[in-house]
Amino acid sequence: MLIGVMIMIHELGHYWAARLFDVKVETFSFGFGPRLFGFRRGETDFRFSAILFGGYVKMLGEQPGDEARDPRSLLAKPRWQRMIIAFAGPAINVILAIGLLTGLYMVVYEKSPNPTSPVLGYVMPDSAAAKAGIRVGDQILQIDDTTDPSWEDIELKVASSARHQMEVWVKRDGERLHIPMTPALDEQQGIGVAGWLYEMPVKVAGYSDTVHAAEKAGIRRGDTLVSVDGRQLRSIPSVNEAIHAAGGKPVDIVVRRADKEFHVTVQPEKSEVAGRERWMIGVSLDPQVIVTKLPFPQALSASVKRNGQFAGLIFKFLGGIAQRRVSPKSIEGPFRIAQMSGEAAREGAIPFLGLMAAVSLNLAIFNLLPVPILDGGVMLLLFLEMLMRRDLGLKVKETALKIGFLFLMVIVVFVIYNDLSKILGPS
Numbered sequence: 064m065l066i067g068v069m070i071m072i073h074e075l076g077h078y079w080a081a082r083l084f085d086v087k088v089e090t091f092s093f094g095f096g097p098r099l100f101g102f103r104r105g106e107t108d109f110r111f112s113a114i115l116f117g118g119y120v121k122m123l124g125e126q127p128g129d130e131a132r133d134p135r136s137l138l139a140k141p142r143w144q145r146m147i148i149a150f151a152g153p154a155i156n157v158i159l160a161i162g163l164l165t166g167l168y169m170v171v172y173e174k175s176p177n178p179t180s181p182v183l184g185y186v187m188p189d190s191a192a193a194k195a196g197i198r199v200g201d202q203i204l205q206i207d208d209t210t211d212p213s214w215e216d217i218e219l220k221v222a223s224s225a226r227h228q229m230e231v232w233v234k235r236d237g238e239r240l241h242i243p244m245t246p247a248l249d250e251q252q253g254i255g256v257a258g259w260l261y262e263m264p265v266k267v268a269g270y271s272d273t274v275h276a277a278e279k280a281g282i283r284r285g286d287t288l289v290s291v292d293g294r295q296l297r298s299i300p301s302v303n304e305a306i307h308a309a310g311g312k313p314v315d316i317v318v319r320r321a322d323k324e325f326h327v328t329v330q331p332e333k334s335e336v337a338g339r340e341r342w343m344i345g346v347s348l349d350p351q352v353i354v355t356k357l358p359f360p361q362a363l364s365a366s367v368k369r370n371g372q373f374a375g376l377i378f379k380f381l382g383g384i385a386q387r388r389v390s391p392k393s394i395e396g397p398f399r400i401a402q403m404s405g406e407a408a409r410e411g412a413i414p415f416l417g418l419m420a421a422v423s424l425n426l427a428i429f430n431l432l433p434v435p436i437l438d439g440g441v442m443l444l445l446f447l448e449m450l451m452r453r454d455l456g457l458k459v460k461e462t463a464l465k466i467g468f469l470f471l472m473v474i475v476v477f478v479i480y481n482d483l484s485k486i487l488g489p490s
Contacts, residue, residue: 065404069156069423070118073430076155077120080148087135142445150439156427157370163365163420168357171413172365175352178203179213181261184297190258195244197259199297199374201233214261215372221246223379225255254380262297265289266349273334274345280329280345289317289324299348306331306342313343339340370424377428425472433469 069091081088087106092098096110101110110117124136137145182202186192206212206220207230220229225248233240265288270278282288288296291305291314306314313330331342357365367463400422407414431439444463448454 066400073152074120076151084144087123089170093118144334146445149438153427153430156423160420160424161366167416168362172357173352177213180211181214182264185260187258187298189248189472192257205232221257222254260298265296267346268349269347273347274332274343276329276332277344277346280327287319366444
């Protein structure tokens with residue numbers, strides 16, 4: 064449903080641009096296939112069709128071979144106007160993505176710390192980082208050609224470099240070390256993973272519903288856990304490791320509260336998590352998300368920046384797929400988007416609006432790919448005609464459309480198969 068709405072908004076962009084330049088719009092269809100019902104307004108048939116997925120706008124004279132005798136035909140319009148009509152669909156998707164995040168940030172703006180040259184607080188055993196020799200306490204100074212990288216820079220580079228060696232420079236004990244590392248492939252998400260986290264204070268956000276050991280021992284919300292049995296805590300996973308290592312014995316936890324540190328003895332309790340029994344002390348830990356509201360100018364600026372980052376990530380992933388550094392399995396299709404939209408809707412308006420913005424931006428970028436049949440392909444052909452100062456031959460256009468249609472069908476079949484594989488899981 065969500066992706067269908069986004070496609071219809073995309074088609075509205077084409078429709079409004081066509082009306083702006085007085086192109087006759089014969090049909091505006093919600094869905095594809097045979098007409099079910101609808102109404103006629105002016106010269107346009109607004110209809111609901113049998114396959115209620117997406118939609119299309121049919122303009123007079125838009126097919127190769129159509130004649131441009133009617134002055135309101137698309138082919139009768141100057142190429143620059145046709146270029147704008149083609150671009151209007153992706154443009155309205157980008158505007159929608161920016162508008163959605165702007166409105167969202169004016170209500171709630173969540174920001175995680177994004178340290179530059181971060182110190183590592185956790186390295187997962189047997190992970191790509193651990194196998195390369197990277198350790199907790201290392202400070203990342205450079206990754207490939209990016210110096211003083213932010214944590215976001217690092218995550219993007221790792222995600223787009225599965226099974227391809229990266230050059231990492233770290234600072235350890237005052238010494239600069241060069242450590243090559245090859246991110247592993249996350250088979251489910253299709254992206255690269257290193258198995259590391261940056262150092263952060265471990266703060267108590269609340270208590271478990273089933274285990275009350277920490278609460279009984281006097282640990283409060285807002286406390287910072289400094290160490291467990293002398294083992295310094297530098298990240299949330301390190302707490303679980305330290306509790307597990309105690310094997311159910313009472314643990315000595317150093318707690319910081321209002322700039323004062325003191326010791327607390329806590330007796331872990333066993334509880335089932337994801338079908339496995341684990342020793343726990345019964346606290347939920349704060350992932351350090353700062354929540355605030357932004358006034359309109361800052362919200363708009365943050366939205367433009369965030370959408371720019373999303374767009375850059377999408378292009379990195381597309382480039383990574385072309386270079387075989389990222390698995391095509393990372394692509395989400397209509398079924399997975401429907402599943403994700405349902406999950407987001409259950410979580411509340413904020414996750415759902417964020418997903419809407421992401422889907423709208425993805426749709427814009429996909430349609431701008433220089434593939435015949437997509438808007439980007441139409442714009443490319445128009446640009447070539449502008450350079451040549453003449454129309455391309457009918458045979459060339461028909462061949463380009465056939466190739467574009469074949470490409471699109473291959474993509475559709477792949478993403479649907481990919482979606483069903485993720486949803487149904489291994490048989």
